Amino acid sequence: MSxxxxxxxxxxxxxxxxxxxxxxxxxxxxxxxxxxxSATTFSYGTVDRFKPTEGxxxxxxxxxxxxxxxxxxxxxxxxxxxTTAETMSGEKNLAVFHAMxxxxxxxxxxxxxxxxxxxxxxWVKSSVTGAYxxxxxxxDDNRNIGATYTINSANTWEYKTITFPPDTVGVIDNNxxxxxxxxxxxxxxxxxxxxxxxxxxxxxxxxxxxGQVADVAGTTNATWQITGVQLEVGDTATPFEHRxxxxxxxxxxxxxxxxxxxxxxxxxxxLIGTSFKYATSTFTFAHLPxxxxxxxxxxxxxxxxxxxxxxxxxxxANFSALAIDPDTTTTMVRLNSTSSTVSSAPNGSGGxxxxxxxxxxxxxxxxx
Amino acid sequence: MDDMKITSVQxxxxxxxxxSIRATIDGIxxxxxxxxxxxxxxxxxxxVEAGTxxxxxxx
Numbered sequence: 271m272s273x274x275x276x277x278x279x280x281x282x283x284x285x286x287x288x289x290x291x292x293x294x295x296x297x298x299x300x301x302x303x304x305x306x307x308s309a310t311t312f313s314y315g316t317v318d319r320f321k322p323t324e325g326x327x328x329x330x331x332x333x334x335x336x337x338x339x340x341x342x343x344x345x346x347x348x349x350x351x352x353t354t355a356e357t358m359s360g361e362k363n364l365a366v367f368h369a370m371x372x373x374x375x376x377x378x379x380x381x382x383x384x385x386x387x388x389x390x391x392x393w394v395k396s397s398v399t400g401a402y403x404x405x406x407x408x409x410d411d412n413r414n415i416g417a418t419y420t421i422n423s424a425n426t427w428e429y430k431t432i433t434f435p436p437d438t439v440g441v442i443d444n445n446x447x448x449x450x451x452x453x454x455x456x457x458x459x460x461x462x463x464x465x466x467x468x469x470x471x472x473x474x475x476x477x478x479x480x481g482q483v484a485d486v487a488g489t490t491n492a493t494w495q496i497t498g499v500q501l502e503v504g505d506t507a508t509p510f511e512h513r514x515x516x517x518x519x520x521x522x523x524x525x526x527x528x529x530x531x532x533x534x535x536x537x538x539x540x541l542i543g544t545s546f547k548y549a550t551s552t553f554t555f556a557h558l559p560x561x562x563x564x565x566x567x568x569x570x571x572x573x574x575x576x577x578x579x580x581x582x583x584x585x586x587a588n589f590s591a592l593a594i595d596p597d598t599t600t601t602m603v604r605l606n607s608t609s610s611t612v613s614s615a616p617n618g619s620g621g622x623x624x625x626x627x628x629x630x631x632x633x634x635x636x637x638x
Numbered sequence: 639m640d641d642m643k644i645t646s647v648q649x650x651x652x653x654x655x656x657x658s659i660r661a662t663i664d665g666i667x668x669x670x671x672x673x674x675x676x677x678x679x680x681x682x683x684x685x686v687e688a689g690t691x692x693x694x695x696x697x
Binding site for chain 2: 596
């Protein structure tokens with residue numbers, strides 16, 4: 271990009287109201303991967319905030335990885351590799367999903383005559399060339415719009431930009447729920463692409479993946495990679511807004527926080543929180559470094575009857591049962607465990623809880 | 639829009655009250671708070687109401 275073009279684009283951005291905090295996507299450079307760097311699930315498994323998702327498939331299998339292969343200026347990408355191919359019949363589909371919180375999207379003015387265009391830009395690479403669909407879904411009013419981009423050369427990083435017109439009808443509520451979902455489709459069955467979706471309208475399965483021709487899911491070992499994802503107000507794609515790892519991690523922790531992690535290579539340690547004993551129960555507390563979006567789910571990445579350990583005056587107990595307590599808030603978590611083996615400790619005894627062993631983790635999930 | 643694979647759900651009782659739900663979601667065991675803003679709780683309620691998921695008796 272020439273300097274003159276860059277300055278012109280920044281001028282347009284100023285007109286649209288933002289010179290900083292332009293990127294409404296979190297972890298668009300795929301830097302943060304609290305859960306791990308490789309997974310085989312159709313759920314959040316590697317890079318934060320980006321989730322491989324499938325619809326109606328039966329035998330399709332993938333690997334998702336936080337990959338170090340990336341275009342110039344980026345260190346990471348999200349890579350999807352098909353390990354068991356499946357023909358996409360009916361409404362079957364494969365996509366990568368990113369959800370944005372509604373109260374962070376109020377500047378779009380959706381549902382009003384002042385609604386703004388939005389522009390999505392990203393780097394993408396795939397072994398499968400052809401037309402791909404990027405679809406947006408407005409959760410509160412069940413509306414969507416889509417557009418296509420084309421991967422021209424196999425296994426080559428390409429930069430894409432798509433501008434979507436404003437939605438003057440659908441309202442994004444001002445709350446902590448889902449405002450806008452983005453779906454990068456990799457494969458779409460015939461029944462999900464029969465109706466044109468290039469203007470905002472009520473969602474239907476038939477219009478969700480309109481325009482998708484490329485079929486990544488249909489070929490074993492096919493790959494699709496993405497990074498540098500930016501969604502910004504206005505009709506101009508500006509250079510990717512890089513954030514520091516610490517900034518990006520904090521943004522991700524509103525939706526997912528690793529409390530303790532003893533898996534190979536983790537530096538987070540085994541301490542879960544401070545505890546005290548009451549009757550046959552142990553209550554464990556931890557204040558959270560970032561307020562979470564909602565009261566979180568406790569994710570129990572451990573197994574076995576001795577997975578956890580409480581150490582307190584007069585008792586050391588191993589156990590596996592652990593539950594989120596109703597007193598948990600978005601800033602403080604309280605965990606309950608009932609274990610007769612701590613009964614030798616007097617009521618009120620203080621101590622701490624930790625993971626007892628390797629290859630385990632405890633996390634909190636408040637994803638959209 | 640986003641289907642979770644929920645394979646077992648059971649209320650967790652503490653001091654005589656339902657306090658959370660023990661569930662296996664997308665292959666991982668979780669303890670889900672009874673908060674409508676929590677996506678796991680909302681999806682469990684949706685699937686139970688739709689009849690595609692059955693809540694087991696609490697222990």
